[in-house]
Amino acid sequence: xxxxxxxxxxxxxxxxxxxxxxxxxxxxxxxxxxxxxxxxxxxxxxxxxxxxxxxxxxxxxxxxxxxxxxxxxxxxxxxxxxxxxxxxxxxxxxxxxxxxxxxxxxxxxxxxxxxxxxxxx
Numbered sequence: 001x002x003x004x005x006x007x008x009x010x011x012x013x014x015x016x017x018x019x020x021x022x023x024x025x026x027x028x029x030x031x032x033x034x035x036x037x038x039x040x041x042x043x044x045x046x047x048x049x050x051x052x053x054x055x056x057x058x059x060x061x062x063x064x065x066x067x068x069x070x071x072x073x074x075x076x077x078x079x080x081x082x083x084x085x086x087x088x089x090x091x092x093x094x095x096x097x098x099x100x101x102x103x104x105x106x107x108x109x110x111x112x113x114x115x116x117x118x119x120x121x
Contacts, residue, residue: 028076033067034060043085057091064089078102 029035034042042060044053064070064086074088077095084092 028069028072031069032073033063037063042087057086060086061089 041056041063044056048056064073067073067089070088072088074090076082077087077090078099081095081099082092087095090098
């Protein structure tokens with residue numbers, strides 16, 4: 001009787017992950033429009049005058065507006081949270097407003113209850 005070589009066990013995940021072509025090509029930031037621009041456009045120099053800051057931020061936002069990964073970038077900056085610079089077309093101050101609104105919405109959705117920490121473990 002001839003024995004056959006052992007076979008690799010057949011394994012398949014319970015849930016098939018949906019992967020976009022962007023996932024297969026690399027991280028989202030590899031496609032960011034800003035990777036070709038000066039970082040100084042997206043991050044303020046120290047003691048920048050208000051008019052210069054507003055002009056620089058507007059220029060950065062115009063780069064963001066044509067970016068194919070704008071939403072991924074924005075979400076990254078909100079989740080991290082990134083404390084400085086223009087990310088996903090939003091300044092740090094604008095991101096703080098978005099985060100504050102999210103927290104209020106989440107609190108309203110949970111009925112104003114604080115999470116039960118004893119259940120988290």
